[in-house]
Amino acid sequence: MIIDGDGVIAKVNRQAEHLFGYHREELVGRPLEMLMPERYRRAHVADTRAYTADPRSRSMGRGLDLFGLRKDGHEFPIDVSISPLPPEHGVLVASTIRDMTLHRRLEEELRQRTRELEEADRQKDNFLAAVAHELRTPLSVLTLGTQVLRRHQADGRIREQTLGRFERQTAHMARMIEDLLDRIRIRSGTFTLRRETVDLRVVFAKAVEMAQPLVESRQQHLDVAEFADPLWVSGDPSRLVQVVSNILTNAAKFTQEGGHIWFTAAQDGETVTVRIRDNGVGIPKEMMSRVFELFGQVDPAVVTSAGGLGIGLYLVRRLVELHGGSVEAASDGSNKGSEFVVRLPLLSIGRSEERRLGKEC
Numbered sequence: 001m002i003i004d005g006d007g008v009i010a011k012v013n014r015q016a017e018h019l020f021g022y023h024r025e026e027l028v029g030r031p032l033e034m035l036m037p038e039r040y041r042r043a044h045v046a047d048t049r050a051y052t053a054d055p056r057s058r059s060m061g062r063g064l065d066l067f068g069l070r071k072d073g074h075e076f077p078i079d080v081s082i083s084p085l086p087p088e089h090g091v092l093v094a095s096t097i098r099d100m101t102l103h104r105r106l107e108e109e110l111r112q113r114t115r116e117l118e119e120a121d122r123q124k125d126n127f128l129a130a131v132a133h134e135l136r137t138p139l140s141v142l143t144l145g146t147q148v149l150r151r152h153q154a155d156g157r158i159r160e161q162t163l164g165r166f167e168r169q170t171a172h173m174a175r176m177i178e179d180l181l182d183r184i185r186i187r188s189g190t191f192t193l194r195r196e197t198v199d200l201r202v203v204f205a206k207a208v209e210m211a212q213p214l215v216e217s218r219q220q221h222l223d224v225a226e227f228a229d230p231l232w233v234s235g236d237p238s239r240l241v242q243v244v245s246n247i248l249t250n251a252a253k254f255t256q257e258g259g260h261i262w263f264t265a266a267q268d269g270e271t272v273t274v275r276i277r278d279n280g281v282g283i284p285k286e287m288m289s290r291v292f293e294l295f296g297q298v299d300p301a302v303v304t305s306a307g308g309l310g311i312g313l314y315l316v317r318r319l320v321e322l323h324g325g326s327v328e329a330a331s332d333g334s335n336k337g338s339e340f341v342v343r344l345p346l347l348s349i350g351r352s353e354e355r356r357l358g359k360e361c
Helices: 014-020 038-053 101-150 156-188 200-217 237-253 285-290 300-306 312-322 351-360
Strands: 002-004 009-011 066-069 075-084 092-099 196-199 221-224 232-235 260-268 271-278 326-330 338-345
Touching (some): 014 066, 156 312, 196 200, 196 237, 200 221, 200 260, 232 237, 232 338, 237 260, 237 271, 237 312, 237 338, 312 326, 312 338
Parallel strands (some): 221 260
Antiparallel strands (some): 002 009, 002 092, 075 092, 196 232, 260 271, 271 338, 326 338
16 A cells, blocks of 8 residues: 555555455545554554654564454454655655464464463373372382392281282282273274173172272272162173273262262163262362363372372273263362263163073173
8 A cells, every 4th residue: 555644545456455345446545544443543643643754664563463454344463564655746655564364373373282282291291290109109019018028037917918919009000001001092093892782780880899999998988879770781891890980989089088979870761871979079160171181180289199190081981982972070169079970872672682681690
């Protein structure tokens, strides 16, 4: 555009017409302020007077967030360079205007990607801290136990107790490694389910058995509802046990000693709804959207007090989804307990088939 000393548009090219959505005759002879949002107009009039007194080439957009205004009222980011023209015909200024929409979008995408990388780096550091914490206890037990067994005076009772600790700690490390491998298999697409017809009552019994030692060690009360009728689903029994036991273990970890955990399940139309509720520490509102994310729970303070790698609930969600179901979490906030609800599609089983499967179970 060519602008005169009074800030009036003298000439425009086709690109300017296209950029602002006006025809040439709608622009020529009009003040330049018509092409900028209202909030910039008063300052621009003062800037025009100052520039006319000392005309020189410069970029107006450097370090500023400038916006243009299209005919339809849409604002868009711009960069403006101005240069004085030879003064034979009075004060005239050439104004070059660039649409910076794509540039600003790329800048924001770059900033967002930087934030994501910084968050991933933070999660990685927290995860490594969690792994170190989780490994320290079993390795300490194994080290001390080895020293005990090396002593000739260690009697049979002490040896049995030490070997029992070895078994528990090596099983703990084995589960941790399997969780990590499951995460890799799921993300790489190599994870497979070994489906069969399963009565969820069998799954529940095994999951409760796995979680019971932790519940008892924390002197908690686990109320398990009576499941009178079969709850048939198509799924991988070991993975379904993993889902339920992970949620139960998570509830025990984040519920104070002497706390309460409730476990119920019921048929709801063509689905079975499993509910595991506790009166523990609850879930802060800012964490609700991250409960099922990979390493989403990992926080050094939480890890120290409760343990875990932040993988368990991630695996729960992915395993439930692979079974065609859904899982959700609810909490009224910190120290108000939490509830996890798993929904799985039920199988329609005939009576004869049900009797046969019941005998196999």
